[in-house]
Amino acid sequence: MASTQDKKPEAAQGFVYLPLIAGWLVPGAGHFLLRKWGRGALLALSILGMFSVGIAMQGKLYAGAHDILEMLGLAGDLGNGLLYIVSRAAGWGSDQVTITTGDYGTRFIVVAGLLNVIAAVDAHNLRTGRKA
């Protein structure tokens, strides 16, 4: 009988949430910790690529939460982990959006954050043995 217990890897030792937190802070880091080099590299490339393209398109980084839309945007941006903090510190994405591509850039940055959260949760699932 194939049970879920059969899928559990060596896991169960160490801090279970480390890949989740590392993956959130640095895109792909959760997978690298689990020695999934190829997957981690592709995830890092995609998320960093999407975030960089968003910044290059003069997208805006949400800084405050004055209304519900800004709050949702900020939540998405925070998904980028350290990328968000470093970019805010560097002053990137702080200009007012005045062109169409800038608006697209803002969406790219938010979606990069959401994709990073999905990737971090995937790393957690790999760690716990929920996914092979």
Added chain:
Amino acid sequence: MFRPSHFAAVALFALFASVVFGITQRETPRRMIRYGLYCFVLFVGSAIVISWLMFLIAR
């Protein structure tokens, strides 16, 4: 500053999102590639179809 065309922006968005979806939503490499391609085609295809619909409605 990077100013891609609308279609280039769609293609870039679809590429990055499809890679993440493929890796995170499937378990084997073969199925990851297939699902990633499927997502990419759906992203770009639906953008083209909706664009044509909007063009025809606006006429």
